[in-house]
Amino acid sequence: NAGVTQTPKFQVLKTGQSMTLQCAQDMNHNSMYWYRQDPGMGLRLIYYSASEGTTDKGEVPNGYNVSRLNKREFSLRLESAAPSQTSVYFCASTRLAGTPGTGELFFGEGSRLTVL
Amino acid sequence: DAKTTQPNSMESNEEEPVHLPCNHSTISGTDYIHWYRQLPSQGPEYVIHGLTSNVNNRMASLAIAEDRKSSTLILHRATLRDAAVYYCILRVPYGQNFVFGPGTRLSVLP
Numbered sequence: 001n002a003g004v005t006q007t008p009k010f011q012v013l014k015t016g017q018s019m020t021l022q023c024a025q026d027m028n029h030n031s032m033y034w035y036r037q038d039p040g041m042g043l044r045l046i047y048y049s050a051s052e053g054t055t056d057k058g059e060v061p062n063g064y065n066v067s068r069l070n071k072r073e074f075s076l077r078l079e080s081a082a083p084s085q086t087s088v089y090f091c092a093s094t095r096l097a098g099t100p101g102t103g104e105l106f107f108g109e110g111s112r113l114t115v116l
Numbered sequence: 117d118a119k120t121t122q123p124n125s126m127e128s129n130e131e132e133p134v135h136l137p138c139n140h141s142t143i144s145g146t147d148y149i150h151w152y153r154q155l156p157s158q159g160p161e162y163v164i165h166g167l168t169s170n171v172n173n174r175m176a177s178l179a180i181a182e183d184r185k186s187s188t189l190i191l192h193r194a195t196l197r198d199a200a201v202y203y204c205i206l207r208v209p210y211g212q213n214f215v216f217g218p219g220t221r222l223s224v225l226p
Binding site: 108 | 150152157158159160161162165203207214215216217218219
C-alpha cells in the first residue's frame, strides 16, 4: 500500500520555466491538498480538491494551477516559475470530504523544488 | 479560522515523558484539536485528535483542558525517533482547510 506518492522528489528549474508536480493516492480518498513549506515555517495551503471535479484556492494560490485528473490524482502546475516558489511541496489526502473532525491527513514525502 | 500558539522548541531526555502544550483560546465549540508531527525530511504524519475528552492511542495521549482553550500532547517515554516538529491544529467541522502553524521542534537527548 503506497499511500500518497509524489513525483518528482527533486527538481531544479530556471526562472520562467514551467513544470508539473504529480500526486497520486491509492486509499480511495475524496479530498486532496497541495501545501508548500518554506524553511522554518509551517505548511501553507496552495490549493485543495474536496472531491473529484472540484478545486478551490487555499492561502497562497498565486502562481499555481491545479488539476484533479481523477479520484486518485491531483497535479500542481507552475506555469512560469519564480525564485519565490523555491520550497518543499507536499501533497496530502483525506478519506472523506467534509467529515466532522476525524478524517486525518495522509502526506506524501515531499517534492523539493529549487528555482534559480 | 481559530489560531493555535505553541512554544518554538522544547527539549527532553530519552525515556522521560514529554508534555507539549498548545493554546487555542479562540477555539469554537465544534472545532476538533488535531496533532501532527513531522520527522526530518518527511511529510507530516497524524498523531492524535480529540474534541472534549482526553484521548489515548498507541503513539501518544491528548489532554484537553476543561474550557478547551488549551491542550497538551503527552509522549509517555520519549525516544530519539520522537525528535520532530509537532503541530497542533484546529479542524473546523466539515471544513477543508487544515491550518498549520510553525509548530514545536522537539529535541530528544540521549
